[in-house]
Amino acid sequence: MSEQLLDVQDLRVMLPTRKGLLTAVDGVSMSIAAGEVLGVVGESGAGKSLTGAAITGLLEPPLYIANGKIELEGKRIDNLSYSKMRRIRGKQIGAIFQDPLTSLNPLYSVGRQLVETITTHLPVSDAVAKRQAIDLLKEVGLPAAEARIGHFPHQFSGGMRQRVVIALALCANPRLIIADEPTTALDVSIQAQIIRLLKRLCREHKTAVMLITHDMGVIAETADRVAVMYAGRIVEVGPVKDVIKNPHHPYTVGLMNSIPSIAREVEWLTQIDGAMPRLNDIPDGCAFHPRCPHAFERCRRERPNLIPMRNSQAACWLCKKEGADEQRQ
Amino acid sequence: MSSDNKPLVRARNLTRHFDVSPPFLNRVLEGKQRQFVKAVENIDFDIARGETFALVGESGCGKTTVARMLVGLERPTSGSMEFDGTDIALLKTRREMRQYRRRMQMIFQDPYASLNPRWRVMSIVAEPIRSFGTVKGNDAVRARVFKLLRQVGLGEDDAYNYPHEFSGGQRQRIAIARALATRPEFVVCDEPTSALDVSVQAQILNLMKRLQKELGLSYLLITHDLAVVHHIASRVGVMYLGHLCESADTRTIFSAPRHPYTKLLLETLPDLSMQGRQRVPMAGEVPSPMNPPSGCVFHPRCPYAMEICKKKLPERQNVGHELVACHAYQAEK
Known part of the structure; x- marks a missing residue:
């Protein structure tokens, strides 16, 4: 797996609390190739944002990486010191967050923020950096970039701010961008614009993107592969087409069916009863078994690992032949 | 009736x-307009x-x-x-x-903000009942709350818990029970x-x-x-x-x-069916409602905008059972 840009092996993120250690991300392994868009979906609390934060080295204490390794272009980055990680962040890994207003500094003009980021990571003068900043703003589709470079974040609309944030993430031409819910705070008509922009940029720059979202629609349109997370674990991973059209894990099946669609007319939506377990009482065995319509004895006892299927992988006993036989009994 | x-x-x-509008003095001294x-x-x-x-x-x-x-x-x-x-x-x-x-009752967007965190579910759901006096007597109110909670898929025991003990979906159920309490x-x-x-x-x-x-x-x-x-x-x-x-x-x-x-x-x-249909995203953004565009408010983003759209606000037109406000359909008539 040497050609992978990012390789995460058995990542475990723990959270110490007064009542003991909680596991927020439990044995997540994933890899992203250069120029690939990997979607990570799941409900709130599934650990998808924490996985992203762990990769960028932005886990907030007391959260910490307890196990596993993260490699970027073959070099380990999970055990680097704060200052070394700072140099990688922004230069090799860019980040886009959900709320564009809070990820920009309200006291600096967007031009100054862009110039600062460029000169921090690249050996260029301020004047050159400013020219690059204008080019970047043009590239992300900001009209009248020369005039608006001196404007402050509050003078932009939500969609324009998110464009500025994307320009910031692209400053040093990173190899990987972690986009955490980049379209959630935006209106539907703006969402489509931003998704298109992200897609075009990563095609042109050959940037890999880890797209974290709860919106299956966004994933379907943007990602090449998708990883579905539930209670801190990846339950299904594979090419988008396979996972969406032919999901194997009962959670993915339920998730897909619970999304209202204008393509079909149904009286009742399929619902997954209950809610995702809290971190302090994740059930034994498969974490999904209390909500699973197909759960059987083995699911309560033993936790399934990802089982390879034709194109995708799913962590469900039913995907093993003997598991399916066992359930029938 | x-x-x-x-x-x-x-x-x-x-x-x-x-x-x-800016404050009165600013309007007088700086000649600012009402807005x-x-x-x-x-x-x-x-x-x-x-x-x-x-x-x-x-x-x-x-x-x-x-x-x-x-x-x-x-x-x-x-x-x-x-x-x-x-x-x-x-x-x-x-x-x-x-x-x-x-x-008439209302259900709000954010179930984390619309329930009083210091009240138990019982008091939250009982408040409209007591306020409008639709049911008299403590026992009757309690029985009504239990019935409402069952109706929205919660248990009777949940009445004695605080909102923070519930997940987002359960909180929205509580908000629905509260909205239904007065039989709207x-x-x-x-x-x-x-x-x-x-x-x-x-x-x-x-x-x-x-x-x-x-x-x-x-x-x-x-x-x-x-x-x-x-x-x-x-x-x-x-x-x-x-x-x-x-x-x-x-x-x-x-x-x-x-x-x-x-x-x-x-x-x-x-497109969740993954047919590979390319969407055409809408260009532009919603203008500020403080100074909306002239004529039809949608004309700056409309791909079919005509000359008249920039000048005149389209009237509502009945097309069959529907109502549509667009010059294109006025021309058609």
């Missing part, structure tokens, strides 16, 4: 402007008994202001708003308004599922649909999610910058949209 074919809610030329945000402009719609009318639109289009006016949290600047035959915009005193308040006929749901995860959203939508069947409720659903609208609404109104551009029954809106904005809005729906 009203006959059955009369709509429960009827809004005519409903308008709401907000005064955002108004035209949040809602001349809106007409009917909601029949037992039906779900959905208002869709992007943020800032005025849909929440319409909802707030209907339940009496906001007074219209002009226009009428009839509830069961009475124009509630004309009611002067709180006492007159009060008898209508019992009959009309419930305004302001983005009831947009703060929830999809699997929980399905639970809440199913619950809302079931309750509508059981109790004969009429809903006004405010949302930006067209897929939710398609699933639950019988009629749809599409709003843009305070104007109602199109209203029609759900099937027509989705199969034969007329207004260009509706068409573009449908275009933004993600």
Whole structure:
């Protein structure tokens, strides 16, 4: 797996609390190739944002990486010191967050923020950096970039701010961008614009993107592969087409069916009863078994690992032949 | 009493402007002008008994202001708003308004903010019952709360817990139980599922649909999610910058949209069937309602804009059963 840009092996993120250690991300392994868009979906609390934060080295204490390794272009980055990680962040890994207003500094003009980021990571003068900043703003589709470079974040609309944030993430031409819910705070008509922009940029720059979202629609349109997370674990991973059209894990099946669609007319939506377990009482065995319509004895006892299927992988006993036989009994 | 074919809610030329002028002294000394945000402009719609009318639109289009006016949290600047035959915009005193308040209730977007964190669920759900005195006596109130909680799929034990002990979906169930406590006929749901995860959203939508069947409720659903609208609404109104551009029954809106904005809005729906259809994203952004564009407010973003669209506001046109405000259809006539 040497050609992978990012390789995460058995990542475990723990959270110490007064009542003991909680596991927020439990044995997540994933890899992203250069120029690939990997979607990570799941409900709130599934650990998808924490996985992203762990990769960028932005886990907030007391959260910490307890196990596993993260490699970027073959070099380990999970055990680097704060200052070394700072140099990688922004230069090799860019980040886009959900709320564009809070990820920009309200006291600096967007031009100054862009110039600062460029000169921090690249050996260029301020004047050159400013020219690059204008080019970047043009590239992300900001009209009248020369005039608006001196404007402050509050003078932009939500969609324009998110464009500025994307320009910031692209400053040093990173190899990987972690986009955490980049379209959630935006209106539907703006969402489509931003998704298109992200897609075009990563095609042109050959940037890999880890797209974290709860919106299956966004994933379907943007990602090449998708990883579905539930209670801190990846339950299904594979090419988008396979996972969406032919999901194997009962959670993915339920998730897909619970999304209202204008393509079909149904009286009742399929619902997954209950809610995702809290971190302090994740059930034994498969974490999904209390909500699973197909759960059987083995699911309560033993936790399934990802089982390879034709194109995708799913962590469900039913995907093993003997598991399916066992359930029938 | 009203006959059955009369709509429960009827809004005519409903308008709401907000005064955002600079203070009086600044106007006098600096010669600044008065300024108004035209949040809602001349809106007409009917909601029949037992039906779900959905208002869709992007943020800032005025849909929440319409909802707030209907339940009496906001007074219209002009226009009428009839509830069961009475124009509630004309009611002067709180006492007159009060008898209508019992009959209409509201469910809010954020179940983390709409429940009092210091009250137990019992007190939260019992408050409207006690306030309107629909049930007398502590035991009877408690029995009514239990019944409501069971109706929304919670247990009786849940009545003694605090809101923070519940997940988002369960909290929204509590909010629904509270809204139903006074046996309303009309419930305004302001983005009831947009703060929830999809699997929980399905639970809440199913619950809302079931309750509508059981109790004969009429809903006004405010949302930006067209897929939710398609699933639950019988009629749809599409709003843009305070104007109602199109209203029609759900099937027509989705199969034969007329207004260009509706068409573009449908275009933004993600394609989950993965047929590789390329969407054409809508260009531009919603202008500020403080100085809306001249003529048709949608013309700067409209791919079919003509000369007349820049000058004249299109009038509402009845095309069959639908209402559409677009010059293209006026020309057709």
